[in-house]
Amino acid sequence: MDQPLIDMRNITKHYGRIQALTDVNLKIAHNEIVGLLGDNGAGKSTLIKVLSGAVPLTSGEIWIKGQKAEINSTSDAIENGIETIYQDSALVPQLSIARNLFLGRELRKGPRFLDRMDLAEMNSVASELLRKVGISKNIPPTTPIGSLSGGERQAVAIARAMYFDSDLIILDEPTNNLGVAETIGVLKFVRDARDSGHSCIFIAHNIHHVFKVVDRMVVMRRGKIVADDLDPKTCTIADVEDVITGEDLVI
Amino acid sequence: MQRSLLGRFIDRPEFGPFVLLVVMIVVFTSINPAFISLLNIGNTLAFTVELGLIALAMTLLMTSGEFDLSVGAVFGFSAVVMWTLFNTDIMSLPVAFLTALGIALFIGFVSGVFVTILAIPSFLVTLGMLLVVRGSALWVTDGFPQRSWRAGDQWLAEVLVGDFWICNWTIQQTTCNPGLRVYMSVIWFTLFAILCHYVLTRTAFGNWITACGGNPSAARNRGVKVTRVKIILFMFSSFMAGLAGIISSIRTTAANPNSGAGYELEVIAMVVIGGTALMGGRGTILGTVLGIFILRLMRNGIVLIGVPGLAYNIFIGAIILGMMALHSWLERRHNAGT
Numbered sequence: 001m002d003q004p005l006i007d008m009r010n011i012t013k014h015y016g017r018i019q020a021l022t023d024v025n026l027k028i029a030h031n032e033i034v035g036l037l038g039d040n041g042a043g044k045s046t047l048i049k050v051l052s053g054a055v056p057l058t059s060g061e062i063w064i065k066g067q068k069a070e071i072n073s074t075s076d077a078i079e080n081g082i083e084t085i086y087q088d089s090a091l092v093p094q095l096s097i098a099r100n101l102f103l104g105r106e107l108r109k110g111p112r113f114l115d116r117m118d119l120a121e122m123n124s125v126a127s128e129l130l131r132k133v134g135i136s137k138n139i140p141p142t143t144p145i146g147s148l149s150g151g152e153r154q155a156v157a158i159a160r161a162m163y164f165d166s167d168l169i170i171l172d173e174p175t176n177n178l179g180v181a182e183t184i185g186v187l188k189f190v191r192d193a194r195d196s197g198h199s200c201i202f203i204a205h206n207i208h209h210v211f212k213v214v215d216r217m218v219v220m221r222r223g224k225i226v227a228d229d230l231d232p233k234t235c236t237i238a239d240v241e242d243v244i245t246g247e248d249l250v251i
Numbered sequence: 252m253q254r255s256l257l258g259r260f261i262d263r264p265e266f267g268p269f270v271l272l273v274v275m276i277v278v279f280t281s282i283n284p285a286f287i288s289l290l291n292i293g294n295t296l297a298f299t300v301e302l303g304l305i306a307l308a309m310t311l312l313m314t315s316g317e318f319d320l321s322v323g324a325v326f327g328f329s330a331v332v333m334w335t336l337f338n339t340d341i342m343s344l345p346v347a348f349l350t351a352l353g354i355a356l357f358i359g360f361v362s363g364v365f366v367t368i369l370a371i372p373s374f375l376v377t378l379g380m381l382l383v384v385r386g387s388a389l390w391v392t393d394g395f396p397q398r399s400w401r402a403g404d405q406w407l408a409e410v411l412v413g414d415f416w417i418c419n420w421t422i423q424q425t426t427c428n429p430g431l432r433v434y435m436s437v438i439w440f441t442l443f444a445i446l447c448h449y450v451l452t453r454t455a456f457g458n459w460i461t462a463c464g465g466n467p468s469a470a471r472n473r474g475v476k477v478t479r480v481k482i483i484l485f486m487f488s489s490f491m492a493g494l495a496g497i498i499s500s501i502r503t504t505a506a507n508p509n510s511g512a513g514y515e516l517e518v519i520a521m522v523v524i525g526g527t528a529l530m531g532g533r534g535t536i537l538g539t540v541l542g543i544f545i546l547r548l549m550r551n552g553i554v555l556i557g558v559p560g561l562a563y564n565i566f567i568g569a570i571i572l573g574m575m576a577l578h579s580w581l582e583r584r585h586n587a588g589t
Contacts, residue, residue, distance in 0.1 A: 054472075075474040089468035092461065094532040099458050104473035106455035115454040 003066045005030050005167055005199050006051070006082075011060035013046055020046040022223045024060070028168060033190060033200045035210035035232075037244055038220035044203055047220070048170055051201075052084035053077035065167075083166035087173050090157040093146030098126035100145050101160050125163070133159045133189060151182025158189045162198060169193055170201045175209045187213045207237050219243045262584075264526025264533065267577040268541035271570070275545065279552035286555050293432040297502065299547040300440035301495045302514060303540070306521045307440075307447045308491035310539040312484040313522055314451065316464035316531025317366055319485060320377040321358065322492035322518060324384035326511030329355050329493030330500035331388045334397035344405045352493050358384060359489025363482030381515070388508035397506040412436050412501045436498050443491070448536040460484065464531020520567060521546050524574045545570065 006028040013021040021043050028034055038044045049055040053071045062069050064080050071077050091100045102122050109118040126141035133155050154174050161169040175183045190200055190213050204210050217230035227243050279286040305322050312319055333351035336342045365376040417431040451457040462470035463477050471477050500506040523529055524545055525538030554560050
């Protein structure tokens with residue numbers, strides 16, 4: 001295997017006396033969609049939070065493109081090309097699509113001390129991006145996020161990650177609460193993201209959705225990775241369910 | 252998606268307060284024409300902008316999802332500090348002025364740190380701060396007002412509250428007749444209103460303010476320094492309360508340690524009537540300016556039309572309830588996508 005994009009080595013995380021992650025090793029290749037599966041409390045969220053800088057790790061190392069990385073905050077993760085799209089905390093409902101797209105990295109014009117946003121440029125980039133991901137349907141970039149549907153919001157969040165050229169996009173339950181058509185749309189965005197050179201970690205409870213889109217599945221149980229190379233082309237949903245619940249399937 | 256101009260105007264949070272203000276002016280004027288006399292406008296403006304300065308800062312703070320109950324106390328305390336320092340010849344007036352504002356900034360900083368870093372709700376923090384600051388004002392002065400009439404010959408007093416007359420030209424006369432008396436504080440209020448509106452709608456910092464109130468974890472995930480934004484806004488609201496208190500003390504020639512009591516609620520009422528959300532995420536300076544005038548003109552107007560002044564609070568309470576009902580209806584209408 002070529003040098004992996006992300007290489008997490010011996011990651012351990014304690015919350016007080018609770019051991020959330022034990023000696024986790026996980027590699028993500030370039031242009032790869034990895035499905036991260038596991039029951040509630042298996043450690044998926046903790047692993048993602050460590051990688052996205054939301055919580056500090058207790059011990060272990062994260063290597064990115066062959067370089068050891070220090071990820072101590074969400075800003076560090078973003079600088080290292082890791083973008084995480086959480087279910088409810090990705091976007092600000094009251095702000096427009098364009099303002100959300102550039103939140104924290106607003107385009108500016110004029111003298112620095114005026115801190116003035118280049119709203120015209122932000123809106124035109126946003127329009128272009130909306131058209132590209134295929135949710136344009138005459139939605140102006142000044143529309144508040146609050147009046148978009150769940151699928152459209154996911155699309156905006158994914159479009160943002162693609163625009164800022166993140167190497168790795170982490171999607172936390174992106175198809176939750178979405179209708180059938182919207183789910184298909186979001187799965188398409190994920191594939192588009194891979195085809196344009198991004199890697200993804202896709203977390204979902206719905207194994208059917210994961211099967212449709214991922215290249216490889218990783219299963220966690222009680223803070224450990226119990227399978228890290230399940231191929232959706234060769235195994236069945238029942239097999240994966242057995243691994244998740246701990247019905248023994250020897251890997 | 253294209254809606255009529257009227258439809259879009261109705262959807263704006265400023266729509267309700269704007270209509271109410273127009274109705275009030277029409278009703279009051281038709282009952283008592285003195286309501287729009289230059290004398291009445293001049294007097295009302297002078298008093299209005301002092302509370303208005305605080306309301307502008309409070310709008311930004313509330314948009315970020317916090318509020319400050321200690322502004323009334325800071326209003327009284329800053330003026331007391333400045334005049335005590337000046338009257339006892341410890342400092343010249345400009346230095347005392349800067350010292351008082353510095354203390355106001357520090358008060359805001361402490362509130363901000365308690366709210367953000369210690370994660371205590373702003374209601375509790377600023378309630379505590381209200382008592383500390385008001386208590387300090389009373390303790391420093393033994394409860395007596397500080398005299399401030401020596402302000403007369405100070406340039407600083409002129410800059411802050413000096414007054415001038417806008418000429419009342421008529422066709423027959425070619426000389427300037429004094430018409431509308433305007434205090435410098437009106438100019439300061441206008442400048443700060445424009446500044447706050449610019450910051451909230453045009454700057455990246457304004458984007459962060461709304462994001463902090465709308466979805467703080469989303470803001471944090473995007474690298475916005477939520478803690479820093481909120482602390483700055485607490486400091487700004489405290490600063491503006493101090494400035495307003497000092498301006499008021501010069502205009503009324505007294506720095507009373509009890510002045511400003513109850514202003515915090517009146518200011519918050521002005522802001523929410525204008526359409527800013529109490530829990531953050533939506534804020535409008537234009538709406539706040541309308542809210543400021545609605546409350547002050549109501550106080551002034553009901554007296555002029557002969558309603559007992561003591562009934563004032565009934566009207567204000569009714570306006571708040573009515574406006575909240577309107578805003579929540581607009582919100583639901585908006586979310587339904589109609």
